[in-house]
Amino acid sequence: MTPLARKRLGKILLNTAGILVFLYAVFPVYWMVATGFKANDQIFTTEFIPFPTHFTFEHFERVLTEGVANNSIWLYMRNSAIVALGTVLIGSAFALLSATAIARFRFKGRGTFLVTLLIVQMLPAEGLLIPLYMMVKRAGLGDQLIGLIITQVALTLPFGVWMLRTFVAAVPKSLEEAAWIDGAGRMTTFWRVLFPLVAPGLVATSIFSFITAWNDLIFALYLMSGSEGYTMPVALQYFFGQKGVDWGAIMAGSTLMTIPVVIFFLLVQRRMVSGLVAGAVKG
C-alpha cells in the first residue's frame, strides 16, 4: 500500500468512527422524539421501525390537552419555569456579588471562603434533602414553589460563584480605575463598566442554574405535598401508570421537557467545561 493510499484509508476509518460516535450519541434522543410522533401500532411492536411512517400528533395533543395527575401539563411547565427562573434571578444576583468580592478584593478569610465553596459544591443533594425538607415544612412552605426555589438557589450558588469569579477576574482592573479617575463612583463603575463586561459570563452561569433547577427531580418530588406544585420531572413519573406504560405520551412529555435544556445547553457548553475542570485544562 502506498503511503498516500494508507493515509486516505486512515482518514476514512477515522471519519467512520466519528459518524458512529455521532449516531451513538444522537440515536436515543432521536428515538425519544420519533416515538412521540409514532402511532401506537408502531410503538408497541417487537419490530424495529426507524421512522414513524404512521406519523401522528396524537400523543402531543393528548399530553397538552389532557394532562396528567389531575392537572394540565401547562401547570407543570409553568411550575418548572417559575422555579428555574426564580432560581436564576436570585442565584445570579447573589453569585455576582460574591464573585465580585472574591475576584476584586483581597481580604481576610478569602482563601477559607474559596475552599468552603469547593466543598459545599460537592455536598450530595440527597444528604441535604432530609434536613431541608424539615426546614421547609416547619416554615410552612411545603406546598409553595418558593420553598423549591430557595433550595435550588442553595444548590446552584457555589458553582455559580466559582464559575463567575473567573469572568470578573478577566475584566482588566484598569478599566474600572479609568472610570474612577473620570469621576465615577463605585456603584456607577460597577453598573456601567464591570456589569456589561461580565454579562456574557452571567448568562452562562444563569443557564447552568436554569438547567440544574429545571432538571431537578428529588427536591420537587419530596418537598411538594400536592400535585399542584409538581414540576415536569415529577409529572412525567405519572405517565408510568398501573395499566402499562403510555410510551407515546411519556416520550412526547419528555421531548417537551428536553427542548429548552438542549437549546440553552448548546449556547453554553464551552463554559460548562472550563467551569467544571477549573484550572486543570490549560489552553
Next chain:
Amino acid sequence: MANPTTVARGRDSSPSPGRRRNDRAARASGLPVWSIPYVLLIPGLVVIAGLLLYPMVQLGIMAFQKVGLAQIRGTRPAEWVGLDNFDKVLSNDIFWSALRNTVAFAFVAVSLTLIVGTAVGVLLHRLGRKMSLFVVIGCMFAWAVPPVAQGVIWRSLFDAESGIINWALNLVPTWLLSPPDGQESWSGTPWLNDTIPLYIALVVCVVWAGFPFIAVSVLAGLKGIPAELYEAARVDGSGAWRTFRKITLPLLKPVFAVLTILSIIWDFKVFSQLYVLMNGPTNRDGFNLSMYAVAEAFKPPQKLGTGAAISVVLTIILLIITVVYVRQIVKQEEM
C-alpha cells in the same frame, strides 16, 4: 491576603488622585472601604451557611434522633435515640446490598465513562475541523438530556417487548449469545426487574450521558499540548500507542485526576435515572444508598432519622473523595 488592596491605596498620605477617588467612593456607598468585600459576600454567605452548612449539621443531629410524622408536624419534639438509627441501618441487609450496588456501579460506570470519553476525545482531536464539530454537536445532545428523560429513554430502549435492545440481541447468532432460560428469542426478557440487569441498563444510560463531558474535556486538554512534542516523538520513531502512553497520558494527568474524581462523585449519588428505571423506590434489592435513604425517610411510615443516618454514611464517603478533589484543584490553581 491580610488587607484589602484598596485600603492600602486609600492610606496614601499625599493628596493624590487615588486618595480623593477613594474618599469619594467610600462616601458614595456610605461604607468604610475595608468592609466592601464582606458586604458583597453577605447574601452568598447567608445562603451557604443557612441552607447548606446548617442543614448538614442538622443532618448529623437527626441521625441520632427519632423523627417521624409527629416531629415533622411539630406536635412532639424529636427524641434522642443515640446510635439506634445506625444500629438498625448497619444490621439491615438492604444497607449492605445498597452499599455494594453504589460502589460497584460507581466503579464500573466511572471506568467505562472515562474509557469511552477518552477514546472519543482522542478521536475528536484527530478528525478534521468540520467533522470534529459535527460529532461534538451530536455529543451535546446526549449530554444535554435531563436525567429524568435519560431514564425514560433507556427504560423504553430496554423495554421487554418493544425495546430496541432485545430486538438487537435477537440479531446476534444464538451460538454466540443464546437467549436466557432456554427461550427462543430475547423478546419479552425483562431487564429492569432484577438487580444485575437493572444496573447494566443504568450503566449503559449513565455512560451514554456522561461520556461527552469527558470527551470534550480531554479534547480541550489535547489542544493544549504543543504539536512539537508529537513531531519529536514521530521523528524518534514512536508508535501511536507509545506516544499516547508516554506523552498524552502524563501531560493530561491533572485533567484525568479531576475528571475521575468528578465522575466518582456524580456516579456515587446517581438518583433520577435509577428512580425512573426501577419505577420509584420499589425494588429494595436494587436500591443504592441515595435511594435507600430517600425510601426510609419518605415512604410511609416516615423515618427521617434512619434516612438521615444513611445519608450521613453517603455524605462521609463523598466528603472524603471531595477532599482529594479540593486538594487537586488547589494544587493546580492559584486562587
